[in-house]
Amino acid sequence: MSEEDRPVAKHGEPVPGSPSGQPIMVLFDLLSRRWAMGILWGLSEKNRTFRELQAYCGSASPSVLNTRLKELRSVGLIEKASDGYTLTKTGRELYNRLEPLGDWAMEWVPTI
Amino acid sequence: MSEEDRPVAKHGEPVPGSPSGQPIMVLFDLLSRRWAMGILWGLSEKNRTFRELQAYCGSASPSVLNTRLKELRSVGLIEKASDGYTLTKTGRELYNRLEPLGDWAMEWVPTI
DNA sequence: ATAAATTGCTACTATATTAGAAGCATTACA
DNA sequence: TGTAATGCTTCTAATATAGTAGCAATTTAT
Secondary structure, three states, X not given: OOOOOOOOOOOOOOEOOEOOOOHHHHHXXXXXXXXXHHXXXXXXXXXXXXXXXXXXXXXXXXXXXXXXXXXXXXXXXXXXXXXXXXXXXXXXXXXXXXXXXXXXXXXXXXHO | OOOOOOOOOOOOOOEOOEOOXXXXXXXXXXXXXXXXXXXXXXXXXXXXXXXXXXXXXXXXXXXXXXXXXXXXXXXXXXXXXXXXXXXXXXXXXXXXXXXXXXXXXXHHHXXX
16 A cells, blocks of 8 residues: 555645645646656657656656556546557646756756 | 755766656756755745745655755755845746746646 | 744654566567 | 567565654844
């Protein structure tokens, strides 16, 4: 009973520890789960199968990966296609807002 | 011995589980730690003391909050000011790239 | 000056999440 | 009809986070 359902907080509901239920906190709660952003990033390039995603995310545990995929599907950010998982329209919208982090990271990471 | 140093991966170094060491993965590894994004978000409005941040982040555990603050300081995203913690120039740059998520979250969250 | 608050933590235990290895059922291919 | 991928599920160990208590140092009030 270790990695059971941890539903994504709804609007107005307290995020684990965040009583506000502010939208941004709901989103942060989701995105800060392991591999969540990596999955979105990986799928932005092309559709990927479970095992491809696993490799892309550095051998992520299948258990965690699967949990994350279920969550992302349950909130409509990704879905299954014939050739693996794919971003939904909403998922791509989110990715578009995440994308600027890529350029920034390339400048920043070498400095640390 | 539970919440010891978990250094932020350097460029080229494998992120826990991510052999690539791609900049974006290094950043994701940092940002996906509990409260990391919430802290940046909270400090973007104004400087906040330890206890103010704790309240802002929904009564985050002092132990975790402190760990996170150390990490964010060690990579130069935040620093101490006379009236609490503050974003560095670099930290604000990162925040600026995070900010679009706020608007998006306000549209998205009500739909889930 | 002294007492009472407040602040910024540290320490410790309990719980939750993630890692990692193994393996199984199903589909795809040869 | 094998043989090999694929998409998981299950289990245990390791790690991270939550939560409570409390203490030393600084600030505020008397």
